[in-house]
Amino acid sequence: MGKITGFLEFQRKDRGYRPVAERVKHWREFVVPLSEQETKTQAGRCMDCGIPYCHSGCPVNNQIPDWNDLVWRGNWQAAARNLHSTNNFPEVTGRVCPAPCEASCTLNIDDNPVTIKTIECAIADRALEEGWVVPQPAEAKTGKKVAIIGSGPAGLAAAQQLARAGHEVHVYEKNAKPGGLLTYGIPDFKMEKHIVANRVRQMEAEGVVFHCGVHVGKTMSAKELEASHDAVLLAGGSEKPFDFFEKAPGRDLDGLHFAMQFLPQQNRRVSGEKQIDGKQITAKGKHVVVIGGGDTGSDCIGTSFRQGAKSVTQLEIMPMPPEKENKALTWPHWPLKLRISTSQAEGAHVEYSISTTGFVGEKGKVKKLKYVRVDPALKPIPGSEGEMPADLVLFAMGFSGPVESDVVDELKLGVVPRGRFKGLDANERDYKVKGRAKLFAAGDMRRGQSLVVWAIREGRQAAHAIDKFLMGRSNLPR
Secondary structure, three states: OOOHHHHHHHHOOOEEEEHHHHHHHOOOEEEEEEHHHHEEEEEEOOOOOOOOOOHHHHHOOOOOHHHHHHHHOHHHHHHHHHHHOOOOOOHHHHHOOOHHHHOOHHHOOOOOOOOOOHHHHHHHHHHOOOOOOOOOOOOOOOEEEEEEOOOOOOHHHHHHHHHHOOOEEEEEEOOOOOOOOOHOOOOOOOOOOHHHHHHHHHHHOOOOOOOOOOOOOEEHHHHHHHOOOOOEEEEOOEEEOOOOOOOOOOOOOOOOHHHHHHHHHHHHHHOOOOOOOOOOOOOOOOOEEEEEHHHHHHHHHHHHHHOOOOEEEEEEEEOOOOOOOOOHHHHHOOOOOOOOOOHHOOOOOOOEEEEEEEEEEOOOEEEEEEEEEEOOOOOEEOOEEEEEOOOOEEEEOOOOOOOOOOOOHHHHHOEEEEEEEEEEOEEEOOOOOOOOOOOOEHHHHHHHHOHHHHHHHHHHHHHHHHHHHHHOOOOOOO
């Protein structure tokens, strides 16, 4: 907690943003942090609530009241130690996590929640600036060798934990740089890539070896890795996109792309990395339509504006959410309510209760999108059909599961349904792939498409399971 009466005395204040006209001209982060005193005041709003429901809302079980209290008292270094004890990359979650902890905040029952995400980011950034984040190599080596396939947040978290436990850790990444979607999916204006690079340098100093440009299951045999290591963790993510328009009229037109064909290209342009995809996609001078209302869709919007799109329209099949949630019905769970992302606020036109029915083109290129309005049951409303301009259509409707043409195919692994997603057949107790002696799976590849913070949790817990498997016991936090 912070100040005992702080929640009664202080109003919620969050970080601000640079003006739209300014920020769309560059690819840098545009969040304006609170001052040190403002952050301390916000930490002081953390109340003595008895049962900190924010713990249940946070997948990595951050000890939120503890570090709020430390910030309120000005003990930033102790706050940083506490924060890092549960989260390997708080400077990442402090930027891109939707903050389910704030929805669970007890103060949110009849007031505005504590600005937990903002305080977390302030602690993490200060720890980096002050030099408190240093390599923590193991005091002794175990002689055990672990391979991790995939260097997204799950793979990175597991690698760091296992290296600190004394194991020899090798991470294999098919792209030119580590980070997975942290590097190639999240735009730089939401998180600049030096954030990932800092952690990679720390992990290398802790003994983690990164093998980039190695596509396991394609350019390297997964079976050979399995044979030459004491344990192998599969953390390749959930990269197979949903394609609800596979049979829609005009689906073969030029100008229709998945979000993850579009976003990585721009991240490579910003970093100066060589492009690996064939056709270069750009929104410059085009009417852009983004299908899908989630975070990936918003990333496509912000990227399109910065590329110079003529207009950007976002389509969402679901009804428009209410402006305010029914807290009595939803708290402490994640509420259904209208949220305007920073990218949407840059000038996007958002349409709800609308379903795409096809595409119209000229000379092989898409020019219009055909649609129909739908009722709350998602059934088409007769007579509501229409068309809108569309020179570039981006599909941001989520991911169905892991790619099954590389590691999954070579090792003949079982992929099972998990709701509307699919994941490898491994449970959340020991993360061991069913029927394989030393094969483990974690992150989106196991549980299906989810948040960065869930991936970090999975990586940490999988590291505990692997350490216990190798040594018979583990001191790593689960």
